[in-house]
Amino acid sequence: MNSAVFNHGRLLLWGGFLALAFALPLVFKSGFLVSLLCQIGIMVVFALSYNMLLGQTGLLSFGHAVYYGIGAFVTMHMLNIIGKDGGPLTTALLPLVGGLAGMLAGVVLGYVTTKKAGTTFAMISLGIGELVAACALMFPGFFGGEGGVSGNRVVGKGNLLGFTWGPQVEMYGLIVLWAFLATVAMFALTQTPLGRMANAVRDNPERAEFVGYDTQRVRYLMLILSGLFAGIAGSLTALNYEIVTSETLNAHTSGVVLLMTFVGGIGFFYGPIIGAILISVMQIVIGGMTHAWLLYFGLFFLFMVLMAPGGIASVIAIQRNLWLAGLFGRMVPHYLAVALPVLILLAGLVGLIEMSYALLAGEGVGAGDTATKVMKMELHLNTPGPWLAALGVTAAGLVLTRWIGGRTRAAWNSALATLHGDKS
């Protein structure tokens, strides 16, 4: 075992995360938290498997849900077979079956998709994704048509170590275990020659070919392995929700995993983990507060693409470098100074969006001069007052952000210049 890879710090960090994951539901005994954590665990595996393509091999896929969905459907059918005939498998081992199914799908479909890289790959993956999604509605026998396929995870000889996987907490334990194993395996893969070659194929395919590697083969292998982990994630979804619909493998799911991975940061191994946690929490918390959540999500994504294309992980990494260089302290006042106008701007924008939603989506807007409840405030939306107020706040936020933001940017650039100057 390479001690540089599995050093003490890393073992401590990973062990700490595992302990935290197990401790959380024991400390806070809330059903909501456990189901949120289950969702996060599944999405972490899915996003990491996606980043094997996008981040590590440079393959932008718009059809990754195919492998996830196939893993989920195969798992559900296996579960039902075990339930009917009793099989040698137990529920706890089904993610392996789902993973193999995803991998097999990767072997078949990846042969076509990975012939090309770049933009062509993106389009082909989209086409294949649509193809499979359309097939899902054509074969109701396997995909269950509109209603999907459902099952019951408490089946078979189960009872491994006395667990039936019936209660949500036990299911959570299973998810954590599988997610941890998959994460370790995916991290280990980045350290193998294949993982390194994938990076080379991403950065400079021509040179990789000159060195003597078949870039198409590297892409194909990475896609197969990525299909394996996506299948495991899909399998966990099937076991967790006990129902799989054709929604699992459509373009929307592929889009969500792309957004998650990108927002988290594709340049770092832990980036997709941050993205999966953040988006799952946003989805459930903000999604519970407002109908406009998808709009906020889209705006947030565009903001990240334009402002921080390296994702949250890259922002963290830069702060860490500043900290190590002793420059972080100098930036703190600037961060605090810019936070206020940004908050004002956000408040104005959110006000405008929420009022538009209330007005246009017709949530209880009565005729005449009746007040509408927007964000717990009684507002008269058919009078210009609230609109002018929101516009004013937005404009003030915009002006202040530009003014203070300019100074923050100058400080930021000088800090970065010092940082890079030190290095060279």
Next chain:
Amino acid sequence: MEFVVISLLNGITYGLLLFMLSSGLTLIFSMMGILNFAHASFYMLGAYFAYQISTWVGFWPGLLVAPLLVGAVGAAVERYGLRRAHRFGHVAELLFTFGLAFLVEEVVHLIWGKTSVDYKIPVELDGTLFTLFATDFPIYKGFMMLVSVGMLVALYALLTRTRIGLIIQAALTKPDMVEALGHNVPRIFMLVFGGGTALAGLAGVIGGNAFITEPGMAAAVGSIVFVVVVVGGLGSLGGAFVASLLIGCIQTFSIALTISITDVFALIGVTLPEGSQVARLTITQLAPVLPYLLMVAILIFRPRGLMGARES
């Protein structure tokens, strides 16, 4: 015979509509290397704008104003969004247009609701153009053909016969040289993007009432347009034209064919085993996947597309 002629006419109408979308996409792609994921969203915007204008002042002003509005939105997107994303490379650009498609759908949900809107064919164009073998051919389909062909002739003339067209063509291949000669290449890019999206908008104006104007229309057409571009060959306008007509015809013919796969194999003397789910599927049921199957076949046997010049 009747079936063939009618389906062919329908297929060409649909194919020409597809070409209005794919030509803009192809132009934008070959000029800027951007695969505009939001292209079909501009198609949807065209339909919704035209609907909104038609409720105020009628269909005909909308036919002119809606594509121009869409083009203006497209130019603004290029100027303030894509140009910024361009600095971070192609993946960032692609993701930007992807996010944009997502956002446009949400905004359409917000303004016009989640169900389809009642965007109608104008009364002047509501009727039968001619009757062929007892099947009526509506005026509106003839009108769609007329607009598409007129637009394409105009586009062709613009690109090959005018000064700005020549500069655009030059900027396609040698942007640095064109810039050195004193032309504002970023502005040309903005114009091409605006023009391409305006074409998509026009397709939306005439397609929205022929089919259905709903928030899902962008996603439904978007992936088909990508198939067209891949099948025709990335960056090839001629290829996009052939592929648009081909896919238009495949879709209309397959929707109307009710024979099953077993029957198809019976025609060539092969009897399939009874009872399997695949064998019982009819061509109509297969219709949604046929374009994708064609794309996969093209990618395996001719990876650069029907008329693509290069393998990218």
